[in-house]
Amino acid sequence: METRSAIYGRHSVRDFSDRPIDLATVKAIIKDASQAPSWANSQPWSVYVATGDTLAQIRAVNQQRVLTGQNGTPDLAIAHREQWSSRSQQAMADWNETMTETIADTSTDVEEQTTQAAANLFNAPVVVYFTVQKNATGYSLFDTGSFAQTLMLSATDRGVDSMPAYALIAYPDVLRSALSIPSDQEIVMGVALGHAKVDDKINTVAPGRLALADFVHIAE
Template identity: 40%
Template sequence: MEFKETVNNRHSVRDFKNQSISQKTLTEIIKLAQKSPSWVNSQPWKAYVAMGDTLNEIKNEYVKRASEKGNPDFPVMHRKDWSLAAQENMQQWRHDIVHHFPNFDEAHEKMSSASIHLFNSPAIIFLTIPKNSSSWSIFDVGSFAQTIMLAATDKGLATIPNYTSVKFPEVIRQRMNLPDDETLVVGISIGYPTDTTINTFQSKREPINDVLKFKD
C-alpha cells in the first residue's frame, strides 16, 4: 500500500470480526514500530498484547464494571476544561456521529455498546512507559502508537486507540502482569473490521489553513 493511501485509510474502527491475528503478524507490526523516534533513542515504550482467554477475562471484567468511574494512570480532564478549539472539534465530532446513523438513539446505543465491549477486537496492544520517565516520553510513545496503527493499516488490519481499555488499570495489571514501575498509557484495539455502519464513520479534520502557519 502506498504511504498516502495508508495514512488516508487509517481511521478508528469500532467493531471487529471474530477473526484471530497471528502472533507473527503482530510481532512484525511492533518490530516496524520500533523504528519510531525517541528522545536520545531512549525507546521508553513497552507493548503487551492481550489475546484469547486473557482478553476475554479483561472484557468480562470491564462489562461488569461498565457503570463505574474509571481511574486511569493518566488523569482525565473534563471536556469543558479543554481549549475552546478542542471543544468545538469534539462537539462537531458528536454531531457528525449522530447524523451518521438514522437517529440519536441508535448512534448512542452503537457507540456505547462498542466501548463497553472493548470493540469486540481479537487483540489489544497495551502500551506503557516507565513511571520515572521524562514528560517527553509521552511524545515518544505517541509516535510509537501511531506507527503501530499505520503498520497495521498497511497489513489490512484496523485499529482504534482508546481510553476505555485503560479505564481500570488494576484489571490490566493483574491480567497482563504489568510491572508496578510502569505507567499504562493506552490500549490499541486491533483486528479485521466488520462491514457495519459504525465502521464507515470517519471524523473530519480542520482546514489546513487553520492548522498550518508560515512566516518568512
C-alpha cells in the same frame, strides 16, 4: 502500500469481526513500530499484548464495570471537555454530530451503541497496550505516541484495522492483574487490532479534520 495511502486509509474501527489475527502478524506490526524515533534512542515504551483467554477475561470485567457505571481511573490524567480549548470543543462537537448522523437511523440508540462498543472493547481479537516508567518525561510520552502511530500505520499497510481508545485503558488495575504489568509502569494507551465488521455503520463514521489555516502558523 504507499505511505500516504496508509495515512489516509487508516480509520478507527468500533466493531471488529471475529476474524482472528495470527501472532506472527502482530509481532511484525510491533517490530515495524519499534522503528519510531525516540529521545536519545531511549525507546521508553514497553508493550503488552492481550488476546485469547486473557483478553476475554479483561473484556468480561470491563463489560461489568462499564454497564454498572463504574468510572474509569486511568494512569494518566484526563481532561473533561470543558477544559479543552474552544477550537477543540467545537471539533469534538462536530464529531458527535457526525457520529449521530451516521448511525442514528439504526435500531439502537447512538449513546447505547457507543457505550456497548466501549464495554466490549470493540470486540477486538487483539489489544496492544503501551506503558512507560512512572513519572516519565513528556518526551517519553511523545515517543510512545510516535510508536503507537507507527504501529497503526503498519497495521493498515498489512490489512489490519485499528482503534486507539480511552475505553481500552480505563481500568488499569484489571490490566495490571491480567498482564502482570509492574507497578512502576504507567499504562499510556491501548490500540485494538482486528478486521472491521462489514456493513456496520458505526465503522463508517468519518470525522472531519481542521483546515490547515486553523492550526498552522508559518513565519517567513
